[in-house]
Amino acid sequence: MKALVYQGVEHLTYEDVPDAAPDIGEQLIRVEAVGICGSDMHAYLGHDARRPAPLILGHEAAGTIVGGPRDGTRVTINPLVNCGVCPACEAGRENLCPSRQIISMPPREGAFAQYVAMPDANLVEVPDHVSFQQAALAEPLAVSWHAVRLGLEALHQGMARDALVIGGGAIGVAAALALAAAGVDDIVIIEPNDMRRAYLQSLGSFNVVEATDDTFSLVVDAVGYSATRAAASHHVQPGGVIVHVGLGEDAGGLDIRRMTLQEITFIGTYTYTAEDFRKTAQAIFDGRLGPLNWIQERALSEAADAFRDLRKGAVAAPKIILAPWV
Amino acid sequence: MKALVYQGVEHLTYEDVPDAAPDIGEQLIRVEAVGICGSDMHAYLGHDARRPAPLILGHEAAGTIVGGPRDGTRVTINPLVNCGVCPACEAGRENLCPSRQIISMPPREGAFAQYVAMPDANLVEVPDHVSFQQAALAEPLAVSWHAVRLGLEALHQGMARDALVIGGGAIGVAAALALAAAGVDDIVIIEPNDMRRAYLQSLGSFNVVEATDDTFSLVVDAVGYSATRAAASHHVQPGGVIVHVGLGEDAGGLDIRRMTLQEITFIGTYTYTAEDFRKTAQAIFDGRLGPLNWIQERALSEAADAFRDLRKGAVAAPKIILAPWV
Numbered sequence: 001m002k003a004l005v006y007q008g009v010e011h012l013t014y015e016d017v018p019d020a021a022p023d024i025g026e027q028l029i030r031v032e033a034v035g036i037c038g039s040d041m042h043a044y045l046g047h048d049a050r051r052p053a054p055l056i057l058g059h060e061a062a063g064t065i066v067g068g069p070r071d072g073t074r075v076t077i078n079p080l081v082n083c084g085v086c087p088a089c090e091a092g093r094e095n096l097c098p099s100r101q102i103i104s105m106p107p108r109e110g111a112f113a114q115y116v117a118m119p120d121a122n123l124v125e126v127p128d129h130v131s132f133q134q135a136a137l138a139e140p141l142a143v144s145w146h147a148v149r150l151g152l153e154a155l156h157q158g159m160a161r162d163a164l165v166i167g168g169g170a171i172g173v174a175a176a177l178a179l180a181a182a183g184v185d186d187i188v189i190i191e192p193n194d195m196r197r198a199y200l201q202s203l204g205s206f207n208v209v210e211a212t213d214d215t216f217s218l219v220v221d222a223v224g225y226s227a228t229r230a231a232a233s234h235h236v237q238p239g240g241v242i243v244h245v246g247l248g249e250d251a252g253g254l255d256i257r258r259m260t261l262q263e264i265t266f267i268g269t270y271t272y273t274a275e276d277f278r279k280t281a282q283a284i285f286d287g288r289l290g291p292l293n294w295i296q297e298r299a300l301s302e303a304a305d306a307f308r309d310l311r312k313g314a315v316a317a318p319k320i321i322l323a324p325w326v
Numbered sequence: 327m328k329a330l331v332y333q334g335v336e337h338l339t340y341e342d343v344p345d346a347a348p349d350i351g352e353q354l355i356r357v358e359a360v361g362i363c364g365s366d367m368h369a370y371l372g373h374d375a376r377r378p379a380p381l382i383l384g385h386e387a388a389g390t391i392v393g394g395p396r397d398g399t400r401v402t403i404n405p406l407v408n409c410g411v412c413p414a415c416e417a418g419r420e421n422l423c424p425s426r427q428i429i430s431m432p433p434r435e436g437a438f439a440q441y442v443a444m445p446d447a448n449l450v451e452v453p454d455h456v457s458f459q460q461a462a463l464a465e466p467l468a469v470s471w472h473a474v475r476l477g478l479e480a481l482h483q484g485m486a487r488d489a490l491v492i493g494g495g496a497i498g499v500a501a502a503l504a505l506a507a508a509g510v511d512d513i514v515i516i517e518p519n520d521m522r523r524a525y526l527q528s529l530g531s532f533n534v535v536e537a538t539d540d541t542f543s544l545v546v547d548a549v550g551y552s553a554t555r556a557a558a559s560h561h562v563q564p565g566g567v568i569v570h571v572g573l574g575e576d577a578g579g580l581d582i583r584r585m586t587l588q589e590i591t592f593i594g595t596y597t598y599t600a601e602d603f604r605k606t607a608q609a610i611f612d613g614r615l616g617p618l619n620w621i622q623e624r625a626l627s628e629a630a631d632a633f634r635d636l637r638k639g640a641v642a643a644p645k646i647i648l649a650p651w652v
Binding site (some may be wrong): 092093095096157250260262263264265268270314 | 349422424474483484550564570571577581582583587594596
């Protein structure tokens, strides 16, 4: 099969590799659409020790089951594989399983390829009216759905529910959509990149600004850098909640003094539970997350260019979806 | 009346000052016992811009109402004064009231004095079997009661409830007592000061260690420095909760990468709600917070020495209680 292989810092090759080989309990999936995640970019830049070269990256995929009783079934992939029997798994917190794996991290190859192998339990069937591109968005949307759920659960009932989302990338846009689906009306996205901001504004679905002086009961840091955490701890209201997604910088930024004096809660979030993933997929299928039209499609064979353009900040759309078969 | 006046960095005077003068709705309290808090020490060292000299510090007080229909009533004082009508107050989060005041911070003088004035609503009657020294502990105990309540409420139901308390000062000891009162069995206190640790161990009520390799579902940082926050984010289990009390250093220490990958929640906490204060006082009265025998009594007239001894780390007991009338 053809695959995009991460060979080292800022070096990707599109080449023939052995076909993905499903293990017992796994399905072979013909990948029809696969998104580029910020964490793929992080690995591409050599910043993720968990993703050593050579490696097939990519974990936001949808496609079709090949072979077996479910041959031809259209599915979206929950890329998080867990043990199922530890206390975290039994508590429905599969993302905290000590044995968790994710495709695109050894020992599992990723989905920037024509095929990928995946446990059957990780596949969510996709109805015909939903495109593979939309279905591939289930993964990043689930990240934000999960983060927003934790944030809203932690928010004191006595507070008005309004939200600031820091960052207009896919996770930020997905957070705004998850917040709207959860009934939050007043949602502002901060996006400093002029081109990205203009693109999002042109869609007409989001309130996107360059900066704000307001404070909010819930702040979603959808970037994860020291500067964005500083902004989050500045813009959150007393008694409010910061939800943190992203691994931009390992430490720093939070105004702990203010967070202590004003009783602010900070929640680190990572991926999603299996239930959150299923609920997100269902929300996509039901149209509750909007038209999902904030994507740009490119060929997997030209993905090296896509990574270079993303690196330059020259992509307006929050998400590039790669097509392995064009 | 006699009072201890903070005159500038590490400079306290014991002198005659005008008697406290209750405003409308306030009571005059004859102070019988008043504790020294870490925040008094912080102010004494010139580190608290909210407490400029000259000022009477002290906010952990119990005493007797003087004059009026309740003359002679023994009370402990909730030192936090709030507006009562803002959204935070209406939500029962008086500690987040934007107009909140606390005695020992302008415009309110503190309780390191023979008398203090206080709104009647802030007074909790103390039964005769409880000493003024025990009653004066209501304030620091309420800080930890509140912090522990928020932490346990945030803890996922799927996790075992065990706790690490960082710091064996009054807030740490109070946190351990509040945790035990809440039904948590496995509680470890870390205290690096040999003298303090030996003192707490000698009481027989606490599991106090110099260091630990274990992890815990709940970690209470009862110190609030960068190093203690680093320890907290190291010792908390995946999916667990850090509760943060204290204003030692304004920023730094948290391992945000680990907190994100392992979904750790950090809750800044400050003082207590009015309900938490009342519940803490009742728990003291009911004996649910133990014998409260971890105090050392001194005369207010000799408080300058007490501050110097605390500064040197030469006080074994977690709490010094001052007596204004001896």
